C-alpha cells in the first residue's frame with residue numbers, strides 16, 4: 001500500500017491539546033509550525049484545510065477538574081476557550097477547531113469503534129497492568145515502577161476491557177513503513193517506531209470501566225472508549241466522518257500531514273494506522289514529529305514549573321516576531337532552547353536591523369527620490385542582474401528547505417537575500 005501525495009489539496013493537523021492546564025509556549029510551538037505550513041500551502045494556491053483542537057476526555061482531565069472543584073464539562077470548556085483564544089490572538093489561521101466533547105466527534109468515534117468491532121478486530125478481555133494517567137498510556141512495567149516515558153508513578157489497573165487486535169497488524173505496519181519511507185520523520189522517530197513494532201505488538205485495551213468521563217462504547221455503556229482511541233479519531237470526525245454530511249471527509253481524507261510532538265509518535269505511527277487499516281480506511285500520508293521546546297534545560301511543561309506563556313512574548317513583540325523566532329531558532333525535529341536573550345537578539349539583529357531596516361530604507365528612498373511612487377524599471381545594470389540572479393537562487397533554495405520542514409535553513413537563505421539587497425541599495 002503506497003500513499004502518494006495529492007498536489008491539489010492539503011490537509012494538516014496539530015495534535016489536540018489536553019485541557020488539564022492552560023496553554024504555554026511549548027503548545028504554541030507545534031501550532032505555529034503548522035500554521036506556517038498552512039499559510040505557505042494556501043499562498044501556493046493549494047486547497048488547504050488546517051485543523052486544531054482540544055482533547056478533553058479521560059482520567060487526567062477528570063482528576064484535574066476534581067482538584068479544581070469543577071465538573072469536567074465546565075473545566076474542559078474553560079481551558080478549551082483559553083486555547084482557542086490564544087490561537088486567535090496569535091493569528092493562527094486554523095480552518096476548524098474540534099473539541100472532543102462535541103456531538104459530531106462522539107458520533108464519529110462510536111462509528112469507528114463499531115466498525116472495528118463489526119470487522120472482527122475487537123474482543124472483550126480483562127486487563128491487569130500499569131497505567132500512566134499523565135500520558136494516558138498503558139505501560140509495561142512492574143507495579144510501583146515509574147512510567148518509562150515521563151517518570152511519574154504508574155497505577156495498577158485491573159479491569160474488564162475491550163481489546164483491539166493490534167498484534168494482527170505487525171507485519172502490515174512494517175510493510176507499510178517500508179513502502180512509504182516518507183511516512184515518518186525525522187529519521188530518529190522512524191527508527192524508534194520500526195524497532196518498537198519489530199519487537200512485537202501486543203493487543204491493546206481500547207476501553208475503560210474505571211471512569212465515566214469519556215465516550216460510551218456503543219451498546220455497552222459501562223465502558224468508555226480509551227482516550228487515545230477517542231483523540232486520534234478527531235482527525236476524521238472533524239471532517240464529518242460518522243455524520244450524514246461527510247463531503248469534507250471525502251475531499252480531505254487521508255490527511256497529508258499530522259504534525260506531532262516526538263513523545264506521541266507511537267500513538268500516531270503505530271496505533272492510528274493500525275486502527276485505520278482495520279477499519280478499511282486510508283492511512284495518513286505523513287506524520288512529522290517536532291522536538292521539544294526547552295527552558296532552563298528541561299522540556300517546557302507545567303509539571304516542571306518552567307513554562308513561558310506565549311502571551312508574554314506576544315504582548316511585547318507580536319506574533320510575527322514569535323513565529324520568526326521559533327522557526328529560525330529551532331532546527332525542526334530537534335529539541336531547542338527558548339531564552340529571552342536569544343529572542344531579543346534575533347528580534348534586534350534579524351528583524352529590526354536586518355529586515356526592518358531594509359524595508360524602512362526602501363520606503364524612505366521611494367519617498368525621497370521618487371515622490372512616493374515606484375518608477376518603472378530602467379535598463380538593468382550589472383548590480384541589478386546579480387541581485388535578480390540572487391533572488392531566483394533564493395527561491396530555488398527556500399522552497400525545498402521549507403517543504404522538508406527545514407524552516408531554519410529556509411529563513412537563513414532568505415536573510416542572505418536581505419543582506420544582498422541591502423548591499424545593492
Ligand code: MSP
Nearest residue numbers: 015016017018026055231232260261292293299300
Ligand atoms: N492530547 C494528546 C495529543 C492527542 S493527538 C490525537 C497530548 N496532548 S498534550 O497537550 O500533552 O500535548 C500536545 C502537543 O503539545 C504534543 O505534540 C506535545 O509534544 C506538544 N508540547 C507540549 N509541550 C511541549 C514543549 N515544551 N515543546 C514542544 N512541544 C510541546 O499529547
